[in-house]
Amino acid sequence: MTSSDDAKQNAIEITRKELDQFPAPVLERYEIALEKLNGRLADETCQLWAQEGLEIASKTVRSWEAAAEFFDASVAVQRQLPSGQFLKWAKTGTSLCEDSPSLAVAYFKSSPKAMLRLRPRYIDDWANVCRALYRGTWKSSALACRLFEATPDLLETLSFEEFCHFGEFLEILSRRSYDQAGDALGAGIDLFPKITGDVDRFINLAQIVAEKSWRETAVLFDSATASLVELGAPHRAPLISLARRLVITGVSDAAGVLRDGANTVNRVAADNRDRLLEMTDGIAAVSAPAAPEFLKTVPEILERVTFDQMGQWQAEGLRTARESDEAAVTYFKLESPASQEMLDSLSSSIELSRVRDVIQMYCLALTGRTIDVQAAAALAEKNIGWFQGELPTTEGTTIYMPSVINRYTTKDENFGFFKVISTHQIGHIEFGSFAFDFNIPSALFDDLRPRLPGASELKAAKAADEAEKKAALTPPQVVVFGHETPSDPVPAATEPVDVEPREFLTDMSRFFDLFQERRLALDAFTVLESSRIDGYVEELYPGVMTMYDMVRTASLESRPDVTDLPAREALVEFMVRVSLGQVDEMLVPSEHIDVARKLRKLIRQVTSVEALVEDAAEAAIRAYSILIDVKNEEIDDDDFEQLEPEEEEDESSDEDDVVDPEEVIQQFMGQSSPDGEGEGEPEEGESSEPDMDSEGEGEEDYSSPQEVDYRGEFKPELSQLLSQMQMMENGEMSESGEMEPITQEQLEEMMKNAPEMDMEQTEGEEGGDQEVSEMIENLMKELQKRDPENQQFQPGPSQHVDEDGGPLTATEPDTFTYPEWDFRANEYKPNWCMVHEKIMADGEPNFFRETLAENSGLVAQIKRQFELVIPEMYRKQKRLEDGEEYDLDSVLEALIDLKIGVSPEEKLYWRRNKNERSVAVAFLLDLSASTAEAIDEAKKPSDDWGAPDDPVEYMVWLRSRRSEGLRRTYKRIVDVEKEGITLLVNSLEAIGDMYGIYGFSGYGRENVEFYTIKDIDEKFSDMVPRRIDRIAPLHATRMGPAIRHTAAKLNEAEARSKFLFLISDGRPQDRGYSREGVEKEYAVHDTRQSLIEARNMGITPFCLTVDKAGHDYMKTMMEDFSYEVLPDISLLPKRLPQLYRNLTT
């Protein structure tokens, strides 16, 4: 052993001894490290190293842990560093330990890994960056430690320089909040690897945000993680720079800019992205606050215009933006009119909401029925059997259309598409798709319907048949159908099948019950019926055909390839194509080319204005009977061939049926019972074997053809059911007498069997049943709403008879007594009713203002109409005793009279009389409880029944409802009355007529409430709008006394023409005024009597009612008086001023 060895050994011993003072791990680790380092380090270095460890350990009470870590890490670190650097590393640790041992622990711990990525000369800097976070507190030390720990990870993607920046950022942020800084650190570790290349830029942005509004850094990291990552690398840099610029100029929401920006950039086509960011930059340069708004609006804009058009819109916006930031913001938020107009003029898309009224009126004109027009999503939302949110459809009373059309480049074409849809959809209504009657004979075919057995009948019969067949081995086809008269609805063969005939809710259901494979039948019927409608449209509305053809051609282009489909589907697809007008390139399976010819002929036959819906049904039977024989098997592309274009077939061939009716009947008879020689099992099916579960080999499940966009979802059974209910409500279903109320069971039965429901069944699988029952529930509600029985007004508490009692005396102020007319006794009951006059309480003036603002179009229109009245006020008044000038006619007459010796008229003057219009009018509003009814059933709050239970779905549902906008808010009759009054008041002020507005309600004869909203002689003031606001439904409707009181008020007014305008929603009714039987009459007669009294005072009464059933009693009540029954309550605000004008001029 050399002396140096001794010395070394000595030093080690000393060190050992010293280290031994510390907890055991220190020495242990030292020994382990020493063993490994001994040969690798120079003795001197090794000594220094050991010294360093000792120094660390002795720094503070807890620093022994750091020393242990130091020894631990030394082995690995030493491998990375030359000895000089190695000692420096150790010294750095020592100095960290002076600050805080835990810093040193973290430093040493992460060193081995960090050294892999860190250049030795940066060790100090690294330690300093981390140390900068330490401010002597526990939290700061934790943060600094975390940064040490994270360093190896961070350095994997960050350069050291970037790391320093990040550290700086953390330091800045940590001054505000250690937690935020900690989170940012965590987020950064996740984020940076995903945005390599832009890290420095982002950190820079983050730093600015940290300085400006440190609270937002967390959001910034979140949104960066969410959006920047998705964004392609080339667009990150400009977006981050943009955000940075915006943050610097004071738009603090960097996170939003990144989020919206990324979102928007991803929405535009790849080659437009740069331009989009340039545009945004351009805006930011002019008006920083507008730029983020622009980014937010872009998706909405692009739904309506192309990218290039948006460029124009943006350029226009830049001009506006120069004016002021506010202008820029509203412009780019799409809130300023200029902005919307600009977009409108650029956009070719059309929103349904904009053209809804026009379409609605168009539909009304074409069908003669009030057809509601709604966004298609609304029907799907109702969940009564329609599922597609974007396809047009109808359920017989409403047509549903997509909410926006942006298929074409011009507005005209897009509107044209709306027109095509509506013409086709109401075609179903106009040309009677839903008026299908099982028993009406078709016009073009021999009727097979009455001769075919119902599938359910057959099924029921099967069991009975079986038994019979065993007895007598008679094959079923022995029965000769040909000798049956077609009109006989019960073929002999079904005789033994004397099961109870099934009840069908609709004729359509009965029709589909004929088929085993309802799906196929429905598809065939759908194509044929749609063709029929198209045929009518072509003949009757040639004006839409240009557009129609365009739409059809486009539809054809998006059809699936026939050759990809199995045989039966290919043939159905072939039908669809024929119906869409395709002539050439008709590929059909070679094997079935004859079938195709027949199908084509059927379509051609029903495409005519002679065809009825029953013809489509007959054709569907034929198509079905042909198609069911075609196996739905895959066919090679080679086995398709082109069908020759249709020849100009001679007329005579039109007469021929494509099928032999007798064969069809045979086929249908056999469809569920075994065919042929009395075999019990349905396996050998050469004629037909439609059972889903016993398909032949190679046969595929049949699925329906892809929908045709303009035809949409056609659901004949449901639609017929719904429109029947509607018709009953309108009293149009007289011939079938009263219909029994539909039960839930019946509906279930129908829904189960309806082919149109199949989709749900197969898609929903397990959830299917529940969904169906939910749907049925919804449908029941829908039906109930349409059921006239349920629409009747629920009479209030009117059990109490108050025929007893005597006359009343008005003792309190503002009470008045009036007699009542008893038509049975034919005399008045004196002082029978007490009217309490009150001034309506004050409400908010907003309703008035908002109503005027919302209806600004209508307001202008009414004003214009009313202005036409004003000149008449200055009409020349003749035959006056004094005036501007002689009236020539009168003077001549006077002269003549003088000559013939009669005493002449003295009224010889005329003048323009300004006060000629002298009108006093009192509006009497029915405030009965029934005015609380919603005006539009579909908009009732109770349509919440469609709400899904699942919270997530509920939110989606809710949002979609919200997006529907204000249109869906719940409006009551009384609200419409209020609106009407508001509009009228506004216009009346313009003409200057005297008017009063009153409301009445009450309960019982002692309590007729009479509310003054504006007295006749009262000046219009701010109070009037406030009082209008408080108009609300109250109790009952005792019209008589209210009319008498109003008449009394009018009687005092000084005007030449006086009008009493009664606006009500139903028959008069009150306790002891309107009970069933005779008292209904009582109220009507008393009201009538009060009107006669009014007329005797020189007052012209007019009654406007919104009660659809109003015609019956109004005839009695208003005989000799004018009245109007509004067919649609929503017309009231528009109609009221019109009526007023007509009535008083």
Added chain:
Amino acid sequence: MAIEQKYNEQNIEDYYVEKEPFYVPTSDEIDIFESAYRQRVPILLKGPTGTGKTRFVEHMAWRLSEGLTARNPGAAAENGAGEKLPLITVACHEDLTASDLVGRYLLDADGTRWIDGPLTRAVKAGGICYLDEIVEARKDTTVIIHPLTDHRRSLTIDKLGSTIEAADGFLLVVSYNPGYQNALKDLKHSTRQRFVALEFDFPEEEREAQIIAHESGCDSDTAERLARLGLKIRNLREHGLEEGASTRMLIYAGRLIKEGVSQRRACQVSVTWGITDDPQVQRSIDEVVTSIFA
């Protein structure tokens, strides 16, 4: 040199309907009118504008004249004109007074001269007096016709202090349009119950097409389309339109089409713009027009 007379002027009681006015009956109105005329029961024609009320009266005046001629062919041969039924039409307006109907004194160089009003002349001549849109006239005027409408069949002229008994052929026919919702312009019951009432409405589609084709001379396809347009527009009654499109309107459109105006344009000017000022309703009607006409 005398100016060539380009017009045709005659006294009102000399106005006969010479040529058969084209009229397509919708039901038994011709029989009813004839029966009522034989019994001299006054007739009230109700119906919206442009449904052929005036045309019907003209047609009946002609038809009844023909009947008279047929019954008395000798007279026809003798004086060349035969016995004919004059038709005197008065369009009522809100300033129409009783003396406008009955007559008045006029000043004259020598003093005054009485001149009969159209009603008086009709009463004397024994023709049909047709008061068009009777509700438009002042209320007091309607009262003077009362004695003419019952068994008295007489007209009292208070200024002359005389009563004229109507000549045998006289019949009062009035028309009104109940469509206007105007409380001030309704026929009084005391008046309306003196007439047998014939209701007029727009003819059914096929018949209307026939009328349009005949009256305008346009081809039958166009006429059918115009009739369809009329039908569709009438669906908008009370939903934005106060009155449906009259047959007259459709005939005008037909005439313009015959003159070579494009179908859509002809409908626009004679139907759409004529029927309403409401831009939205116009737009909707335009859409119907452009659907029906290519």
